[in-house]
Amino acid sequence: MGISRQNRVEVKSMLTAISSKPSRSGQVHTFSALDNAVTPHTVHVIFYYPRSPFKSFDLDSVRIPLSELLSMYPPVIGRVNKTQEGILEVKCNDAGLRVLKAKVSVGIDEWLRSADGHEESDLTAWEDMPEDPSTWSPFRMQINEFEGGGVAIGLSCPHMHADATTLTVLLKSWTEAQRRQCITQPPSFFPMPYNLTDTDAVNSDRDSFSKPIAGPVSTKTATATFRFSGSAFTRCINEHSIHEISPKATPFDVFAALFWTRVALVKDKSDRVCLCVDFRRLLSNPLPYGFFGNALNFSSLEMANVVEVAIGHVARLLNEHVSSLNVEKIRSGLKRARSQEKMYGKDLTIVNMEHMIVEGEPLMYQAVFEEGVKPMHVSYRIGNDGGEGVIMVIPSPEKGFGRTVSVTLPEEEMSKLLSDQEILRLEPEVILKGVK
């Protein structure tokens, strides 16, 4: 952030939102080995709506459904506690969800056009767990009102508590409760299947309370979001003759391959990537979407000389890797995860969110408060990433083959990527890249 620009997001007040019913006393939520593995990171989801469903927020009709929903999620409103053996757990004591109210000095369209990654991070709360977390709310919601209507709802939490899918389902369930509909993905707190849990005792000495490196490592990072339409996918397939090499290539495979090769070009070398896939539905006994916690598989992929390889081959590699994920691979992934320090960003990380498309409809774009007012954009951000970069392939608001690709890279590499011809040829709408 070389330019000292006036902060356009101003946090006005902070309150605590409560559940509607007292929870059972003594309830405790424990963390799994995977939860501990993703500890250094934080996860943030931002939903942009063109019209705000809130008025004063205090007396709004959305407050009671929020309270009822929070009763279904005791770990969201609990507080972190260190047991006598030094293990972290969540004491479900109903303390509540912290809500921050902020005002943005520009309109939502102007924001999407001109804000960059750093400014967007002002829309959610970025805090690391303090030494004494007993009065610290792990889950925080920030409601940002734009000039002229429009609102961005930011939800954030330490990655240890939940992954992006859990946060998305949480907000979607709130909108369903508010519209008096059945909650399609109720939360499930059952622990992960036995064959996946590590039998060793979870040790938190590692770096539970050590202060993670605040913000990006040493280099400054920048973020940009590329929105590709369905026709861009078709164009890409035709131009690179992908279906001849990899007939089963999905939109994720194509766009991930495209960006891997282009980023490898600006980086000068990136033969290895880390692939992050949600495994809720990949198990033989699938976990429900409402599974609360982390259900992510991190695995390494290598392709020699990826810069020169045709996109079709990369797409095929990705496709085969994802479709071959089974319980054994997930298990070994979990074992490996324990020894790593940072899951995201140690190598270039590609995040797969195809599982969020349920029956052709993207889950996050079904979070609708008022009929007809869908989110115009949903952003996902990972905090404290390793610095090599993160590429997230997210479903688009419309059904079909379009995808939204959000890229976080060191600043110089990002500026090169933004002028990459291969990407620009597909005519993406580029938002949230800031203005130069």
Added chain:
Amino acid sequence: MPREQMPEFSSSVKLKYVKLGFQYLVDHFLSLLLIPIMAIIAIELLRMGPEEILNVWKSLHFDLVYLLCSCFFVIFISSVYFISKPRTVYLVDYCCYKPPVSCRVPFATFMEHSRLILNDKPKSVEFQMRILERSGLGEETCLPPAIHYIPPTPTMDEARSEAQMVIFTAMDDLFKKTDLMPKDIDILIVNCSLFSPTPSLSAMVINKYKLRSNIKSFNLSGMGCSAGLISVDLARDLLQVHPNSNAIIVSTEIITPNYYKGNERAMLLPNCLFRMGSAAILMSNHRSDRWRAKYKLSHLVRTHRGADDKSYYCVYEQEDKDGNIGINLSKDLMAIAGEALKANITTIGPLVLPASEQLLFLLSLIGRKIFNPKWKPYIPDFKLAFEHFCIHAGGRAVIDELQKNLQLSGEHVEASRMTLHRFGNTSSSSLWYELSYIESKGRMRRGDRVWQIAFGSGFKCNSAVWKCNRTIKTPKDGPWSDCIDRYPVFIPEVVKL
């Protein structure tokens, strides 16, 4: 020692029967006296025979003037009686405000906010925690939205918004329940002790519901937690003067502007105990309401101990050394409350106690004055005078003290304790929540007498006696409708936080 216990037990049983017999004898003295008189007359009549009775009748010389004069005399006496009888004041119905679940304050949240706001005063935080643990409050009490902010935002707008929320909701419910049209309200009394804006809260109500321009409206402020019964007293007096009238009373306490922001311990107490609540009551003196009214007002006694300095200063609003305004509760609050109660029951006792208790009390009083001052004062058994008790839920200590002084059982104070648990100290409206509890439990029968006792700053002790007019069916709505099945709950002495 079983042997010693046996005589004790049998003697106590004997004593019980003696006492019962004594009570029956004195309470029904006049009727019992009537029996021998009727017996004597009956025997006399039977002895005299029909002819003699006829002769006695003829000797009375009934002529027309005599007859007419007697009739007029009887009519005159009955008219005087009916005209000078005070109008019966009915409580038609009432509604208590149930706050939305989003205003709930769990213990963990209260303590967390306390720690975050008073982060440099751990002793004050510790004090608040100890108070909350022993307070008798539950996890479902509610504070207004402004107090959920860190730090709280007690602006005037927020206070007005809270007032509108609690008052209008209760009144809407009351209108629906009683089919009352706003234009039919003749008298409006609003009592709220600590929030008194201009225009007044009663003006706010008149503006919202477009009440008549010749309405008699009153706004009572500064009168503490006993203001609810003061409003009832005022309504009663007005209903004596104005025939065929409806009176609406709104009792509430607005918490928003009175959240104490400092750290003086004696002034932090109200933060822990006071919670959001209100009640709207419809009273009338229409003859037609005697079928649908729930209660009749029998007595209302107000006792003010303000002449005594200690009583006057025991609940005192003042600034602390940092300039924060709060309410200072003195340490002898319980003792003063006990004194005020004694003064009140000395007045109300003769009005409500059965003759046997009054006689015993009189005898014990004479005995103490003349024979031996060391005799234990006889505490009349108020359980004989009332079926239900509503003790202002000012705090656990108040209820414990009164239970001890009046020798009440756990069931008698159950309504007060459970109201404190579920709603906290809602100030003047707590009596109505307690009454609603008793009705929701299905315990209110026709003819039952209810005693409402309220304490307030000043120091005042006011009590009202109601008589139930019709057996009340368990209500389907109301503040207790969704949780009454969980009550009564066991409230531990100390809740571990």
